[in-house]
Amino acid sequence: QVQLVESGGGLVQAGGSLRLSCAASGTIFGINAMGWYRQAPGKQRELVAHISSVGSTNYADSVKGRFTISTDYAKNTVYLQMNSLKPEDTAVYYCNFNGKYWGQGTQVTVSS
DSSP states (O other): EEEEEOOOEEEETTTOOEEEEEEEEEESSSSSEEEEEEEEESSOOEEEEEEEETTTTEEEEGGGGTEEEEEGGGGGGGEEESSSSOGGEEEEEEEEEEEEEEEOHHHHHHOO
């Protein structure tokens, strides 16, 4: 089993920044892919950013150029730096580990 603990969400004005963190612990072998997803009210959960076990990244078109995903593989921790935030970025953000495990979610609210 793997446990994920997220932090860093909150309330920010449009144009501001937030940094999310997600630390994985438990039974972990090797280097694993990690990602961030989000779910806004009334919408499906969507991929925000993903980083593979070899460091390749991909982003949703809506966040390209504004969000950056990074990881400390030694600490099994993934980060999401979010800049130039928009009200439409408001959602619960979830960390995903290796496509299988999910964090509890952290709320990000961007006010206009």
